[in-house]
Structures are given as structure tokens and as C-alpha cells.
Amino acid sequence: MNKQELIAYVDSLADEISQVCLDLWNNPEVSGAEQESANLLRKVLQKHGFSIIEIGEGLEHAFIAEYGSGAPVIAVLGEYDALPGLSQTVDTKPNPVVKNGPGHGCGHNLLGAGSLGAALAMKKYLEETGRQGTIRFYGCPEEEFLIGKVKMVKAGAFEGCDLALSWHPMNVNAAIEKAFLANNSIKFKFHGISAHAAQSPESGRSALDAVELMNVGANYLREHIIDDARLHYTITNAGGSPNIIPEEAESWYYIRAPHRKDVESITERLLKIAQGAALMTETTVEHTVLGGCYHLLPNNVLCDLTYQNMLETSPPEYSEEELDFARAIQESLDPAMVEGEISKFMALDGTKPYVHQGVLVQEQAKSVVVSGSSDSGDVSWIMPMNLFLTASWPLGVPAHSWQATAASGSSLGIKSVYYAARIMAGMMYDLVNEPSLVEAAQEEFRERTKKAKYVSPLPN
Ligand SMILES: [Zn+2]
Known part of the structure; x- marks a missing residue:
């Protein structure tokens, strides 16, 4: 199995990945209550031959699903919690499934399913080639409370990992160096x-x-x-x-x-x-x-590798119907804000300015501000970690909005998941086949943390 065949295998998982996206989206569970969501992912991973490791008390909705043996040990982060009050159907005007009910307004249904897809594909690769390497899918709850991974780090759940891969649904396709307050x-x-x-x-x-x-x-x-x-x-x-x-x-x-x-x-x-x-x-x-x-500790080695893989496997293309849906969602937003986002990120190549298509060049990616916080930041302080964004929502759609819930349940969102899974699978292929990449990422991490060590923000 070569890299192209691995990417093709990710594509062959499309039905299964999209079903997970929709199952999570249809049963949104807020931070701390992600029982069914975690169980769904455990079940799929188990079916594909991963062994499930529970993390323990206080982290019942967190788990590790592991496959393979030896180095490198790659952590793939998956989240699945929803937000209160953001229930919404796949519609272009406010229309909740359940009034004041929860909804996937941060696209974590996509996040969990994309990471899952990459892990499943890489398992197939390790199995077929007999290569050494360990994939650990981390089921990470309570991200919206900014605490799940902080607790997991404190519990030692990431011990033994060499590096971590992460991504987040957003409005643009970009490999990110700086993020999270x-x-x-x-x-x-x-x-x-x-x-x-x-x-x-x-x-x-x-x-x-x-x-x-x-x-x-x-x-x-x-x-x-x-x-x-x-x-x-x-x-x-x-x-x-x-x-x-x-x-x-x-x-x-x-x-x-x-x-x-x-x-x-x-x-x-x-x-x-x-x-x-x-x-x-x-x-x-x-x-x-x-x-x-914590804020995200950058890792240029992994950021560059992410960018290369984003270019290698092309971003999704959209149907007229999907672009119409995106445009109609944009009409529900402040036109000046949408216009600002379009002029900032849209290539002037004639593509319709509704959804970002293409990959932001690294210089341009630096202007992307991810000013929310995430407990993924803590993981980046205990081992090298990347972060990339995909265009899961139309340009201008803010995270934590009904518009984001709608897009996260639509084919726009789901197409971005296939893309994310291909990027992460490609990165894992490179990391397993080129040990020098892992060493370089770790060397950079050691250099960056020489003077600033991680201390858990959680009180004892
Ligand atoms: Zn989020």
C-alpha cells in the first residue's frame, strides 16, 4: 500500500465516516454528557480492530483506541461535544430541531469523525504493510468546558506518545501556527x-x-x-x-x-x-x-508537514446546490463582516466567494486568528502537535452559531471531514515512513520547552 492507495482507502470509508458525522450531529451531547457519542466512536474503532483503553474516574467519556506496536506512537485527537442552545436543522434560517436544545455549533461531530477516519485508514496501512507504528485515537470529551484534555494530560493519558495530530472545522483550509488564547x-x-x-x-x-x-x-x-x-x-x-x-x-x-x-x-x-x-x-x-x-505551542516541522499534505490531497469541490446553500447562509449574517472575510481569504480566481476553496499559503495562514481557547493547547505543551483548519462552514460563519450547526450537518461540513481525514492519514504515512520527521518535531519541541515547562492549570 503506497500513499496514494492509503488516501484512496480513506475515500472508500466515506459512507462510514459520513454516518458517524450524522449520528453525532443528530444526537448532540453537551460537555460532560457525551456518553452516547463516546460509545459510538468506541464501537466503530473496536469493530475495526482497535483495542479500547479507558482512562478512569472523572473521565468516563474519554478513551484511547489503540492499534499497532512500536514507534512512532501517534496520538490523533477527536472531540465530540456539542453546545447548549444551538440546536438547528440543516436550514438557512434559524430553525431548531429542539427549541433551546443542544447543537453542534462548533462542528465537533465533524472533528471526531475526521480524526476517526484517519485512524481507521492508518490502521489498514499498518496491517497491510506490517510496518512498525502505533495509532492512538484519543476520544476527548468536555472541550467546550476547556477541561477534558487538561484532565487527560493530568491523568497521564498521553504518556508514551511521540506526537499528536489535531484539526478543527472552520471557514478556511489552513495549517495554523498560532492559535488559542x-x-x-x-x-x-x-x-x-x-x-x-x-x-x-x-x-x-x-x-x-x-x-x-x-x-x-x-x-x-x-x-x-x-x-x-x-x-x-x-x-x-x-x-x-x-x-x-x-x-x-x-x-x-x-x-x-x-x-x-x-x-x-x-x-x-x-x-x-x-x-x-x-x-x-x-x-x-x-x-x-x-x-x-494553555495556548498552542507551535511546531514548525509539523506545521510544514501539514501544509504539504493539505496541498497533496486537494480540497473538496462543491456542487451548485451546495454553493447556493452556503450563499443563503451568508445572507443571514452581517454583509460587511461576510464581505471582509471574503476579501481576506478568497482567491481572486473566479471561484464563487461562498466557501473557501484552495489552501491558504502559509504566510496568509498567519493572519487567521483563532482567538477562542481550546484544551488542545495543553497537549501541544507535552508533545509536538500540529493544528489545521478546514473550510467546513461558509466564509463569515462564526463558530458557536446556528449557522455553524447547520453547516456541520450538511454535505459542506461532511466533505471537509473527508479532506481532514486524508490530510491526517497522509501525515501519518510520512511520519511512519520517515523517522527523521518525528525526531525533528521532537527536537523542536525540546528546544521550545527548554525554558518554559508545562504546569497543569488545574488545582490539585
Ligand atoms: Zn470547537
Whole structure:
């Protein structure tokens, strides 16, 4: 089996891959509740001869499916969690399957199925050629909570892997070097003294005042942190009836920045603001770190290999009907924003400006901003990891939108999955056949982590 035959084998799995995409899409399960989704993937992998390794307590919806033996040990990351409130049919206007129900607005149904397809194909290759190498499909839950892989890393689930391959559905085909804001998720609970708000306000100490003053402090802090950092909060408990001074109040903060060290230093300052708010109001405060994750550590060796494989196996072509669907979805969005995306990423070669076709040249790929966070970042800090995006949604469609749910359940999304599976299978072929690539990726990783070691953002 040569590389072309391996890629052709991926194509022969199209029906099975597309069925997995649709089964996951039709039964969207949010972070922490991905039981059926994980079971579906376990079942398919088992049927193809993979052995399933469970990771353990607290990670019931995570698993490893392994095939082969010896080096290199390649981790393929697959996610499958959905988002609350993003239920949507394959339609060009808002039309939920279940009102306020969950939906695959981040395309993780595609993500899981694409990685699966690559793993199945590579298993066939190892089996037919008798080559040495181990494929490990990682079933990764709770990505939307930014915590599944952080927990898996902490549990040692990735020990023994040489490198990891990852991708994400998006609007463009591109190999990405920089992505994901590092993040901390922290709840602040203030404790005061309740009292009748009119009759004896002097005896009360308002926990809600403390929450509000902390938010004021945090908003002043914005002026003195790096431009690329992000702070956002909600008030998760603001007390009850206005005639009772709130004894308890709580806020929930996300602190994000392009580098983990910035997140840590901003977090230190935010903790001081919380203490200040408590001091001002004579309340007390406790904070709970719910989670945190790293930014993507680039690996040029793997980024270049990704790019080569993206060029080698051509991106999908679309029917008139598919392009019409894409155009109709774009009409539901802000025209200026869509126009901006089109002019940024669309080649001026006469192709219709609805879906990105072609592969962004690496220089252009640098302008792609993936400013959300992902727990995949943590994996990139413990071993070399790549990241690529595929055009799964029409240009301009934001992640976490009903439009993304619709496209992720359509043939547009599914075609991008075949492409992703071909890219990853091609990369695995290269890595298994050229051990020097693995060594070079690892050498770069060692160099990049010489001075900055990974420390789990999760408290003990
Ligand atoms: Zn996602």
C-alpha cells in the first residue's frame, strides 16, 4: 500500500465516516454528557480492530483506541461535544430541531469523525504493510468546558506518545501556527452579612456590593493589561429579594491571553482586586479555579508537514446546490463582516466567494486568528502537535452559531471531514515512513520547552 492507495482507502470509508458525522450531529451531547457519542466512536474503532483503553474516574467519556506496536506512537485527537442552545436543522434560517436544545455549533461531530477516519485508514496501512507504528485515537470529551484534555494530560493519558495530530472545522483550509488564547476560569464567592435593607442597613455587609466593586476594579484593570488579553465575567449569584442585603454573591471570570504566563500574571492581579473589593465592603472572598488551559505551542516541522499534505490531497469541490446553500447562509449574517472575510481569504480566481476553496499559503495562514481557547493547547505543551483548519462552514460563519450547526450537518461540513481525514492519514504515512520527521518535531519541541515547562492549570 503506497500513499496514494492509503488516501484512496480513506475515500472508500466515506459512507462510514459520513454516518458517524450524522449520528453525532443528530444526537448532540453537551460537555460532560457525551456518553452516547463516546460509545459510538468506541464501537466503530473496536469493530475495526482497535483495542479500547479507558482512562478512569472523572473521565468516563474519554478513551484511547489503540492499534499497532512500536514507534512512532501517534496520538490523533477527536472531540465530540456539542453546545447548549444551538440546536438547528440543516436550514438557512434559524430553525431548531429542539427549541433551546443542544447543537453542534462548533462542528465537533465533524472533528471526531475526521480524526476517526484517519485512524481507521492508518490502521489498514499498518496491517497491510506490517510496518512498525502505533495509532492512538484519543476520544476527548468536555472541550467546550476547556477541561477534558487538561484532565487527560493530568491523568497521564498521553504518556508514551511521540506526537499528536489535531484539526478543527472552520471557514478556511489552513495549517495554523498560532492559535488559542490561554485561559483561566475562576469563580469568586463573596460572603457578607444579611440584614433588612431598609430597617437596619448599617448592620448588613453586602456581598453583591463586593461583586460589583470587583467588576469595577476589573474594568479599570483592562487599561493596564496587554491589548490581546480578554477578561469576561457574569454574575452567577446576585442575591434574592432587594429588601435583604445579600449575604452571598458570586461572579465567574474568564481571563484569556495569547500566552499562559500573561494569564497567570493577570490572574494574580485580579485576585488582588477581589481582595480589595472584600476589604472595601467588609466581606470575605474565596475563589475556585474551575479550569484553565494553555495556548498552542507551535511546531514548525509539523506545521510544514501539514501544509504539504493539505496541498497533496486537494480540497473538496462543491456542487451548485451546495454553493447556493452556503450563499443563503451568508445572507443571514452581517454583509460587511461576510464581505471582509471574503476579501481576506478568497482567491481572486473566479471561484464563487461562498466557501473557501484552495489552501491558504502559509504566510496568509498567519493572519487567521483563532482567538477562542481550546484544551488542545495543553497537549501541544507535552508533545509536538500540529493544528489545521478546514473550510467546513461558509466564509463569515462564526463558530458557536446556528449557522455553524447547520453547516456541520450538511454535505459542506461532511466533505471537509473527508479532506481532514486524508490530510491526517497522509501525515501519518510520512511520519511512519520517515523517522527523521518525528525526531525533528521532537527536537523542536525540546528546544521550545527548554525554558518554559508545562504546569497543569488545574488545582490539585
Ligand atoms: Zn470547537
